[in-house]
Amino acid sequence: MSNRIIIAGGGTGGHIFPAIAIANAIRQQQPDTQFLFVGAKGKMEMERVPQAGYDIKGIDIAGFNRSSLFKNLSLPFKLIKSFFQVRSIISGFKPDAVIGVGGYSSFPVLRVAQQRNIPTFIHESNSFAGKSNILLGKKAVRVFVASEGMEKFFPAGKLQITGNPVRKSIAGADISRAEALAFFGLAENKKTILVVGGSLGARSINEAISSHVRDLATLNLQLIWQTGKTGAQAYKHRGDAISNIWVNDFIVEMEKGYAAADVVISRAGAMAVSELCVVKKPTVFVPYPFAAEDHQTMNAKYLVDKEAALMVKDDEVKAKLFPAITQLAMDEAKQEKLRNNIARLAVTNADDVIATEVLAYIKKNTAS
Known part of the structure; x- marks a missing residue:
């Protein structure tokens, strides 16, 4: 039976393109893997992910607006709604694992997955981790990072330095x-x-x-x-x-x-x-x-x-x-x-390393 993986996150190319690179690398290693991306409605992932050949579902979530405090009044309602949407998406797709790449939509998806004991993985591309990823990292199986010194944000035993996945194209x-x-x-x-x-x-x-x-x-x-x-x-x-x-x-x-x-x-x-x-x-x-x-x-x-x-x-x-x-x-x-x-500073195989690690864990998890 083929693996089923949800990849959550987006907002900018810095989150979307590594996510697509990881999916492509997993598909290269295990072609029958089924993917579902989850992103924020109205953000660029809703366009870029289908262009890359993957299905995506959008949820109603947004970040804190620093320029207009009035626009933040709806945030609590959007967050609550997004959790209901995510529960429905996860129940319908039944993933074997969830990968978060950062961005607004990562948080509710990984949070719900962790509540249901679905293995979660995080890719943190920056040298300074976001608050959501720090919180989610406590229950993640593995946190893939680009650089050293990330123990100040994540449990040291969960860290793996891979570099950042660069699109194969x-x-x-x-x-x-x-x-x-x-x-x-x-x-x-x-x-x-x-x-x-x-x-x-x-x-x-x-x-x-x-x-x-x-x-x-x-x-x-x-x-x-x-x-x-x-x-x-x-x-x-x-x-x-x-x-x-x-x-x-x-x-x-x-x-x-x-x-x-x-x-x-x-x-x-x-x-x-x-x-x-x-x-x-x-x-x-x-x-x-x-x-x-x-x-x-x-x-x-x-x-x-x-x-x-x-x-x-x-x-x-x-x-x-x-x-x-x-x-x-x-x-x-x-x-x-x-x-x-x-x-001399180039890393070209981060996507393959992450793919190997995720697939190995799924195989081990489903066998036990």
Whole structure:
């Protein structure tokens, strides 16, 4: 009889893409495994997971809204409703195991599974664990983490350092620079800057890029600009009319974005860092300053200290980002140094390690 696994979480690409990578790795090892994803209604997982070929059910849950306290009045009701929805989903699907990858929907799904003694696994991609995962980790079978020192958040005996799962489409990509540039309609004889501020966007980065779009051509540079959803229309309007710029709110085939890029501007979320290590790209990181415990700055600083990346602080972006990325684009020796050093930090098999561990536990659990 085939295994049945629920994967819960989402909200951002940093949660969704590792979840899909784990599912793909499990399916590679055991093709008849049945999956059901559970996500938050209205979030990007409801679109991205079906695109990857998996079923997903949405639940009514949302996070705390810091910008509008009024919108938080409905949160307790949404949480209660989500627990009823999750109980129904788990009763109907009858999973052998549940994997949580972070995001709003992870908490009720893993909580209900643990109440029913269904084995639960957690993947924590960041160096600073979220409160929900810390709480859920106490009863999880195993907590997969990206880095050392996570004993301050989780029981030491449950920890396994695996690194972060990077999509096989990226880790195993075999796309030439020429092919990738043709996909974006850009020229082969110009240096290419890739800007990725995350699936929701990074306003400071986007505003800095927006103010310099006309300067790129004079420097013989071109741009692939993923704006994210926030403010996308204005940025598209700014860049669409310029021939050396490709602009959109999202790059579905990110492996082509990486293949086309000579240098990259990126936030320093855990998954962005993991992917950039794997694709070996010279990068200027702009850490999101409001991440919990400023962990994005910690992520970026770890690479900077190893001479594997450059960093510009968010409050210095307006003055320093464009000079930093254009200087890097012109300096091939610097690019080569960063490329070699970031490549040493790459982990390419995290998804396979997690898949092996989950399947082995299910087999042992069902046999006993």
